[in-house]
Amino acid sequence: MMQRHSRIYIPGHRGLVGSALQRYLAHQGFGNILTTPRSELDLRDQGAVGQWFDQHQPEYVFLAAAKVGGILANSTYPVDFLQDNLQIQINVIHHSYRTGVKKLLFLGSSCIYPKFAPQPIKEEYLLTGALESTNEWYAIAKIAGIKLCQAYRQQYGWSAICAMPTNLYGLGDNFNLQNSHVLPALIRKFHEAKIHQHPQVTIWGTGTPRREFLYVEDLADACVFLMQNYDQPEIINVGTGEDLSISELANLIQKITEYPGELLYDPSKPDGTPRKLLDVSRIHHLGWQAQTPLPRGIQKTYDWYVTHAQGN
Numbered sequence: 001m002m003q004r005h006s007r008i009y010i011p012g013h014r015g016l017v018g019s020a021l022q023r024y025l026a027h028q029g030f031g032n033i034l035t036t037p038r039s040e041l042d043l044r045d046q047g048a049v050g051q052w053f054d055q056h057q058p059e060y061v062f063l064a065a066a067k068v069g070g071i072l073a074n075s076t077y078p079v080d081f082l083q084d085n086l087q088i089q090i091n092v093i094h095h096s097y098r099t100g101v102k103k104l105l106f107l108g109s110s111c112i113y114p115k116f117a118p119q120p121i122k123e124e125y126l127l128t129g130a131l132e133s134t135n136e137w138y139a140i141a142k143i144a145g146i147k148l149c150q151a152y153r154q155q156y157g158w159s160a161i162c163a164m165p166t167n168l169y170g171l172g173d174n175f176n177l178q179n180s181h182v183l184p185a186l187i188r189k190f191h192e193a194k195i196h197q198h199p200q201v202t203i204w205g206t207g208t209p210r211r212e213f214l215y216v217e218d219l220a221d222a223c224v225f226l227m228q229n230y231d232q233p234e235i236i237n238v239g240t241g242e243d244l245s246i247s248e249l250a251n252l253i254q255k256i257t258e259y260p261g262e263l264l265y266d267p268s269k270p271d272g273t274p275r276k277l278l279d280v281s282r283i284h285h286l287g288w289q290a291q292t293p294l295p296r297g298i299q300k301t302y303d304w305y306v307t308h309a310q311g312n
């Protein structure tokens, strides 16, 4: 079990998930959190990562560093999404094991599951069908990360666990329209259209794909819960168990941002997976469930965007 004085390393602490984890752990009284900015440690550099672990000797690792992006970035930069993620994972997982880390939590993603998986998606559907083409590079890297954790457990009895979050959003998200996910992209599009009195906002794709969204503070809570209460080889889904269509999401964000104009759909942009709803019964049975209703999470994220993130 992590103790308040345990040395806890969060690679990726400046990202959406890493920053939420850092806030959450500090709030829970964990006072020995280790972070190093990317400018001082590129996690793709095996030698540098090895030296870092030798020097700092963490006891617990939440691996929240990765090359991450929305549907456009994933399909535009396949090498980065495959290669960076493989390198980061192998380096952090290997050196964690080598230097005696007690337990590591690896973050996968709901995109590891087959494109046409039955819904809601159970953990055992992994590797039962073809992947969605817009993010197969990232998904293959994530699947390799899962398998590496499972291999370390099988060969060496090491405690590496794998959480599979659904689509995330929240404070500190990426609002860059070229590489963000849909939820922050739509917050920005509606807000800017309202400010500049644009008559229309364009939504990519047909609006029919369905997605499930988890507030990142809830994910941080789930990660700490799993670190303290879960130690099995099987991957475990983390989500809300509810989804909505992209057009329903757009209508909700339009309402929250109070944008009075019209919505246009651009079907020349990819839809991606038709539906991605996780079966969260396994984590519910362990005693964890999400707390933040989608409208409240979007309102908090919009408030944060208005005060912190405009123009980035």
Ligand SMILES: NC(=O)C1=CN([C@@H]2O[C@H](COP(=O)(O)OP(=O)(O)OC[C@H]3O[C@@H](n4cnc5c(N)ncnc54)[C@H](OP(=O)(O)O)[C@@H]3O)[C@@H](O)[C@H]2O)C=CC1
Binding pocket: 011, 012, 013, 014, 015, 016, 017, 018, 037, 038, 039, 041, 042, 043, 044, 063, 064, 065, 066, 067, 068, 084, 088, 107, 108, 109, 110, 164, 165, 166, 167, 168, 169, 174, 181
């Ligand atoms: N966002 C989502 O919807 C989902 C995310 N996940 C998973 O959660 C994890 C965290 O994602 P999220 O927080 O959204 O991603 P972000 O892009 O917000 O954060 C990623 C972090 O990784 C760091 N990083 C990336 N490459 C390197 C590198 N070469 N060396 C050092 N640091 C690096 C980034 O540093 P810097 O800030 O300097 O760029 C950043 O701090 C990932 O594993 C992702 O796959 C899973 C499901 C959904």
Ligand SMILES: C[C@H]1O[C@H](OP(=O)(O)OP(=O)(O)OC[C@H]2O[C@@H](n3cnc4c(=O)[nH]c(N)nc43)[C@H](O)[C@@H]2O)[C@@H](O)[C@@H](O)C1=O
Binding pocket: 069, 070, 071, 072, 074, 109, 110, 111, 135, 138, 139, 166, 167, 168, 179, 180, 181, 182, 183, 185, 186, 202, 203, 204, 205, 209, 211, 246, 269, 270, 271, 272, 273
């Ligand atoms: C977390 C998850 O995230 C990615 O998968 P995704 O869910 O398909 O990603 P997304 O959030 O970018 O899009 C969701 C849907 O929304 C539509 N959409 C409308 N308008 C905008 C828009 O303005 N921006 C974006 N990005 N999408 C838009 C878009 O066309 C699609 O139908 C993967 O990278 C994958 O690797 C992964 O793990």
